[in-house]
Amino acid sequence: MAELITTYDTDAIIAEKGYDDHFHEHHHGDKYQSGFIHHYIFSMDHKIIARQFLITGIFWAIIGAAMSIIFRLQLGFPEESLAWLKPLLGKWIVVDEAGIGTLAPEFYYALVTMHGTILVFFVLTAGLSGTFSNLLIPLQIGARDMASPFLNMLSYWFFFMAGVVMFYSLFLSTGPFSGGWTAYPPLSALPQASTGSGTGMTLWLVSLTLFVVSVLLGGINYITTVLNLRTQGMSLWRMPLTIWAFFVTAILGLLSFPVLASGFFMLIFDRSLGTSFFLSDIFINGQALDRVGGTPILYQHLFWFLGHPEVYIIILPAMGISSEVLSVHARKPIFGYKAMVLSILAIGFLSFIVWAHHMFMSGVNPFISNFFVIFTLIIAVPSAIKVFNWITTLWGGNIRLNSAMLFAIGFVSMFISGGLTGIFLGNSAIDIQLHDTYFVVAHFHIVMGIAAFFGMFAGIYHWYPKMFGRFMSETMGRIHFWGTLIGAYAIFWPMHYIGMAGVPRRYYSFDTFDAFSHFDDMNKFITIAAIVVFALQLLFVLNFFYSIWKGKVVKSRNPWGATTLEWSTPIDPGHGNWPGKIPSVHRWAYDYGKDGIEFVPQYIPMVEGEEAGDAGH
């Protein structure tokens, strides 16, 4: 980039001051470079695995988003014929004698369920933290690779297998699971409960169990790598905020996913071995089921003990990425680095003691609810600290409004809008009116759906040069940003009003509810906005794959003028990341505009008499 005046002779500095781990004296490189299969498929290189996670995530994002378009068509235009979808959906579109095609209600529920499962787990967990933890942890802490490249490879392939099983379940004659992404019993515990509760649910459980294994293998690796493989001088308090975010995300996953696994095992026992962990007082066709003594609330506790940390597993990486991108492109140190780290830790801790706020209306003791209300509202404090620090990082910055920066700023906007409605929903009294309405749908889509996607997009545009050695198209990127920002608000803003009026989520049709008929036009508007936003995401996918082969080539190794270590590697880092020594670290990650110098990378030694950029050091 022409505007940069500061340049560093990276190779010479690393050769002189770097840390020699004798990596290249051993003979090891051949199996990574020889042969297509070891290099691109069963690769143990963290950079390849990151790209595998990303591209698999994009694949699932397209499927999940396309599903939402189909059920939005049903919600926005319930009278229109969907016969044109018959070639794609087959028997799930019922065409009557007049040629009018309607979406089968069972499949509507299956679409809603699969949309949630796919987006939450496959896209925003694996696709987001899988991609960026793998790419950035070794590169930014100065490691040759993950602690266990083999487990890292297994982590991806378990995720891949989970995807294959879930994909297969889409084609079952009884359809995929249709009882909601939370899979509450009894719909998930009794195979006869609905069409999707049979084989569809079995495959859902198999798929997600494989997914849990993938998350655990990944998480063990990320934690071990961050704590054990940092280069010389990279103290914990010098780590970029991305690494802090991925680290806490991995801890959350490691401690919460096993709890979900326990719930799954009990569910599997209920489904196939005749136990009654989650079953009691159930009547089928007027006949009482003989399995009694359990309680479905127990499953909800186990599910949400994962489910709530899970939303932070989704949002923390986006927060870390945005912090980094905001700082680099505002050419300013991140404001309040230590407060940012402590907020991440506080959010991580609090996320474990708020799960029952998802269950205020499920028959939880109202006195216990008070406890969860208080801790839920306390999360607003570290969240607000982070928002304040992002805005003050921008204040007075020399801002480059490129696609990455736009999405990072968009992330902050979305996080504020969605976070504020969280304060409403966190109150158990207000939740009596708002629970299970479109208000909830609007809240979580903005705060952890769109916001997490914006963080992910910021990361993709920012680190694309590192991943593929080329830039993505700026023009397409800006169209993608502005369209998505406006479109996302157009989709979800109206949902707040619909929700406050009490319109319940997940309903197939509101024909019989006269009270809701005046929302017909609003539903049409939302559906049209959703289609436009979906088209813009296809533009992003086009940009992504077009730029891999045809994008503008990266000519300098640090195109953004960033301070972190990943930009000290060659433009196309080989296995082991650095050709010679590993850079050693002498300063924190945010020395921008210090003492009149535009930026000082972390591997540059302190000059005599220089004060550390961060007040604490």
Next chain:
Amino acid sequence: MVTDVNIYSGKRNRIHPQKFALWTSFASIIMMFVALTSAYIVKQASGNWLEFALPNQFIYSTIVILCCSLSLHWSLRGFRKGDSNAHKIGMILGAILGLAFVVLQYFGWTALFAQGVDLKGNVSGSFFYIITGLHALHVIGGLAALGVALFHMLTLPFENKPQRILRYELVVHYWHFVDFLWVYLLLFLVFVK
């Protein structure tokens, strides 16, 4: 599992990263059993709960798995010191005791079933089977790892190189972990019923 050991060369870690990773995975296994035992307490508090006495087999199995840990510990010490006999005898004894634990658990389940505590009956029994069953699966995982260690002990020449000590340490640490996990679970199941 052979990983690229060169990644760590020259590092100045107090604990080997692979050992650290193993200990990290213990946290995750502990959470799984914390979830089950908390679910147990929550369900118990909501009533309709059958109390039953544990068959003695579970006491025997506890003694057996404790001895298993001890003998593996002895075997590891032997390996570190270069005492080939202690290493071999300890490991073989440990493997036999480990296997005996799983067999005794099985006898315990059948005895419990004979007492009338069915998996499909009252939820307290279902909890007992699922908790002890999942623990047994973890022990079987340990047996598989021990099997690999036995295979190496029998086929490779006796050499206490750091890399081989580390590998054996990983196996033994895992065994100590499932041992202590069982003691926790047993005490829990005895006192919380």
